Amino acid sequence: MNQLTLQASLLEVGQIRYTPAGLMALDLGLKHEGEAQEAGKPRKVSMEIKAVAIGEICKRLLALGAGGQARFTGFLSNQRNGRGIVFHVTALAEEPL
Incomplete structure (x- = not known):
């Protein structure tokens, strides 16, 4: 399963751009800062990831705006040029973090 x-x-x-099928698309940059458990020990984690959203979810992302915080759900895929990965955002929960 490929879900993030x-x-x-x-x-x-x-x-805002549009796919050949006429769907709205947005390229995004996301930043996560938090803590994770590794080998039974807490570890500080900070990372940035490229993301893309396609379809109706774009309107919600535009309303959230830069600096907005949320829980993003989707899947990972190769970038078009084959270098690196991109997070395809398919759902958004605007709950306090």
Whole structure:
């Protein structure tokens, strides 16, 4: 199963574009800072990831705006150029983090 849920801040929102099928698309930058358990010990984690959203969820992301915090859910895929990965955001929960 390829599913990712990430509590993060919306660092940047690209310009609205449209897919060949006419769906709205947004390129995003997300930043996560928190703590995780590794080998039974707490570890501080800070990371940034490129993301993309396609369809109706774009409107919610635009309303959230840069700096907004939420729980993002989706899946990982290769970038178009094959270098690196991109997080495809398919759901958004705007709950306090």
